[in-house]
Amino acid sequence: MRVPLSWLREYVDLPATETGRDVQAKLISAGLEVESVEQLGAGLKGPLVVGKVLTVEELTEFKKPIRFCTVDVGGAGGASQAGGSGEGAGEPQEIICGARNFAEGDKVVVALPGAVLPGDFKIAERKTYGRVSRGMICSGDELGMGDDGGHGIIVLPPELEVGADAVELLQLHDEVLDIAVTPDRGYCLSMRGVARETATAYGLPLRDPALLDVPAPNSFGHTVKISDPRGCDRFTARTVVGLDPEARSPIWLQRRLQKAGMRPISLAVDITNYVMLEIGQPLHAYDRSLIDGPIGVRRAEPGEKLTTLDGVQRTLDPEDLVITDNRGPIGLAGVMGGADTEIADTVRDPGTGQANGTTEVVIEAAHFDAVSIARAARRHKLGSEASRRFERGVDPQATAAAAQRTVDLLVLLAGGTAEGGVTEIIAPSAPRTITMAADHPDRVAGMTYGREAVVRRLQEVGCDVYGQDELVVTVPSWRPDLHEPNDLAEEVIRLEGYENLPSTLPTPPAGRGLTPRQRLHRRVGRALAGAGYVEAPNYPFIGESVLDQLGLEADDPRRAVVTLVNPISDEEPALRTTLLPGLLATLRRNHGRGASDLALFETGLVFRPTGEETVPPATLPVDRRPTDEEVAALNGALPRQPRRVATVLAGAREQAGWWGEGRPADWADAIESARAVAREAGVDLVLRSDQHAPWHPGRCSALYAAVDGEETLVGHAGELHPRAIKALGLPERTCAMELELDLLERAGRGAVRAPGISAFPVATQDVALVVAADVPAAEVEQALRDGAGELLESIRLFDVFSGEQIGEGRKSLAYALRFRAADRTLTVEEASAARDAAIALAGERTGAVLRGA
Known part of the structure; x- marks a missing residue:
């Protein structure tokens, strides 16, 4: 809503020194969203x-x-x-x-x-x-x-x-306030509404433009028949005759419309637009000579058509509220009039020189159901200034005043004569009242206003207030948004000033904090971020085509998806069963925009239906909390939703520079990201070679952990298959990891043990073992760990070598073993004995032999 300051001053005697910026600050403090103040004529100088x-x-x-x-x-x-x-x-x-x-x-x-x-x-x-x-x-x-x-x-x-x-x-020269009117403040789509807020903010009296002397209804006006009182509960019709077809809108009227963002068209139309802006009541003017019989209000019949003022023929819906005469629809109620009864442009007869145009008009000022108008405007994609106001709520008691104001301006500016007939149809209704405790705003705001301030503020809004400790509040007709005590409390609080509310921190209840699952989730995020990964959350929606691109087999459990009835995108109608599609799409998008070195991670839910889901209840009550049985029935209809973590890598993992050569990300980095996650859960992973789409068969590791005493598959890591990389448009040698966090949490349950710290020195022993090329290094490491016993503090693989010296189909694995005792300094014999035991067990399990032996 654009509000010229010069027009606003007609209704409120603002101090002469008040600028548009000052009024903006006052209205913002009162809760309105004044987006800007436009300075018209800035820099303009005469003559x-x-x-x-x-x-x-x-x-x-x-x-x-x-x-x-x-x-x-x-x-x-x-x-x-x-x-x-x-x-x-x-x-x-x-x-x-x-x-x-x-x-x-x-x-x-x-x-x-x-x-x-x-x-x-x-x-x-x-x-x-x-x-x-x-x-x-x-x-x-x-x-x-x-x-x-x-x-x-x-x-x-x-x-x-x-x-x-x-x-x-x-x-x-003028200032125009541009106000973003929220849906609950439809009354501010008028000068009357903004002037009321301004008067309240400044503590000044309001000259209400709707306070007019209106003649009593009689039976001489244009006949109106309403067959749907629910859709139209009030209808006022007035007639003006003898209009001068050559009369033009005066400059002051045109300028006010222009400043408010509307284009002047013709005098009759300009006047209806002006009164709508002034009072907030949309109006429509019909050429009386084009109306055939009584004006009616009803719902449209199936298949009826109407050509609106924009020249488009529209097929009406049975829910549309229409204005009719004997021929059928002549307007889409509250949205746009019909072309058949449009006010005619003035045309001068070339023979006689006489001006021809509309000389008699019927003014419609009606109140329509907000929901019906909103649905009709959206159904026909035909938003208008009128529908914008009706769907937010218009003052039903302003129809007669708006019609009278329109008649007065037509008589004054177009030389017309108002006929004595006044048609007014009103459906019986009682004023809306709300009962509220006098201290309710105090309890909502957390500060004391007192009954006197509450009553005064509600009266400034336009309410009638009665009672002492319990207030009975009659809501004004122009505030359809006020329904309950909290609405009234909001009015009191905003007029008293949001800036006066005390700043207090809520007191959390004692004994509550993060759950173990939440703590693990946060630790995992911090660990991966510390390792150089960037978190990239994605929407949980996928299309089944991406599962083909990943190369999943037809019987892969990840192909059993939950399909949404109303998806956001028809291309992604299913819920994800793996985190990889979203992460890989993010990696592809960033790589396509020039980011060549990427390391991304995401934690989130995946959706794995088991086939045992039940049918959810058809309906649930809204007047109470669902029972435990109803909640259980809802949960039984949901698929399994485990929480997972995934990482993807491409490009350089270590940058080259003066410190040395860099290196590209590879399968080992993906596995290391899994180990970093497992360390936060206090779990040791066991790695085994595996073939699992979309990973490369020779560069894929299955990740196992001891869950509830049994070795359980918890995820996979490695380099993606070249076919999947090509299908998804990813950089070469892209790597990925995915783990199930819920299983890791179960594997890490139990007392948290702090690491033992010994004051005695460490004994380091290196060992190089030759094994078959297809023996996983993890199996050799596990054998060395088991054979070394409790004295082994840590083990690290520091070299892998293959060549002619050790024979074809063989490889050399070199490990650094650190031994330490908690109560003594180890002797060389003790460290060597533990080393020999480790080598012996590795040879027994994997066929490893000591290199050079």
Whole structure:
């Protein structure tokens, strides 16, 4: 809602020193969203005057039409030429102009030399097209007036005085507040509503534009029949005859519409738009000569059609509320009128010279059901200023005043005569009341306002308040958003000032904190972030085509997906069964935008249906909490939702520089990310070679952990299969890891044991073992660990070698073993004995032999 400050001052006597910024601050404090204050006419300087075109000479020797005009500007002409001395006053100005929408005798706006137009456009005497131009004939765009309908020269009414100040006449200097009206404050889509908020914020009286003397309804007005009182509970019809078809909207009316963001069209339409902006009640004017019989309000019949004012023929829905006459629909109620009863443009008969146009109008001011109007506007994709107001709630008691205001303006500006008939149909309804404890706003805000302040603020809103400790509040008709005590409390709090609310921290209940699952989740995120991974959360939706790209077998459990009935995207209708599709899509997107070295991770739920899900209850109550049985039935219909963690890598894992050569990410980094996650759970992973899509068969490791005393598969890690990389458009040698966090949490249950710290020195022994090339290093490591016994503190693989020296199909694995005792310094014999035991067990389990033996 655009609110000109000059218009707002008509209803509230704001101090003369108050600027638009000051009013903005007050309204924001009262809870309105004032987005900006536009300074109209900023930088505009005169002389800018009314001129009369005396002569027009067409210059045809140029590529485009050029006109050389002489314009009478009154006494301003000589002053501009003689430096403001007034010498030669009254001399016409010679002006070059390219526009063609004016003629000799028209009154126009003239910017004389010395004037400055918006955009720092300075007007000076200059020679152009072989003539001297002493000024400029202005259009609305050049003056910053907004859309003037044709983007042409402003042609003023003929009765204006030549030489008059055009800046004041066109109200070019003003401030306009742009308010983002929220759905619960539909009353602020009018000057009346904003003025009420302004008056309350400043503590000033309001001149309500809807307080008009309205004649009593009678039986002489235009006949109206309402067959759907629920859709239309109030309808006022007034008739004005004898309108001058040549009457134009006065400048003040056009300017107010333009400042409010609306384009002037014709006098009758401009008046209905003006009253809508002023009071907030949408109106419609019908050409009475085009109405056939009584006006009706009903629901549309199946297959009915209506051509609306935008020239589009629309097929109506049975839920649409329509305005009718004897022929059928003539308007889509509350949204847009029909073309059959449109106010006709003025056309002059070429033979008689007589102006033909609408001379009799019927004014409609009605109150329609907000839900019906909102649905109709969306159904037909036909939002309008009227529907925007109706769907937010319009004051039903303003219909008669809005109709009277429209009649008054038509009589005043169009020379019409108001007929004595007044039609008003009202469906019986009682005012809405709310019972509220007087201290309820105090308890909501956490501070004491007191009964007197609560009553005063509610009365400022427009409520009638009765009672002492328990208040009975009658809600004003223009506030359909007030339904319960909390709504009233909000009104009190916002008018008392949100900035006055105390800042207090909530007191958490004792004895509650994060669950073990939540703590593990956070530790895993911190560990991966510390290892250089960037968290990249994704939506949990996938398309089944991505499972083909991953190369999953037809019987793979990950192909059993849960399909949504109403997916956000038809291309991704299923819930994910693995975290990899979303992460790999993020990696591909970032790689395509130039990020070549990537390490991403995500933790989240996957959805694995078991086939044992039950059918959920058809309905659940809304007036109470579901019972334990109902909650159990809901949970029984859900698929299994384990929490998982996944990482993906591509590009360089270590950057090259003066410190040395870098290296690319490989399968070992993916496995190490799994170990980092397992360490946070206090779990030791066992690695075994595996073939599992989408990983490369020779570079895939299955990850096992002891869960509830049994070795259980908890995930996979390694390099992706080249076919999957190609299908998904990923960088070469992309690696990935995925683990089930819930299983790791179960594997790590039990007392947390702090690491033992010994004050005695460590004994280091290195061992190089030769094994078959297909023997996993993890199996050799586990054998060494088991054979070394309790003295072994740590073991690390530091070299892998294969070559002619050790034979074809063989490889050498070199390990560093660290031995330490908690109570003594180990002897060389003890360390060597533990080393020999480890080698012996490794040889027994894996066939390893000591290198060089």
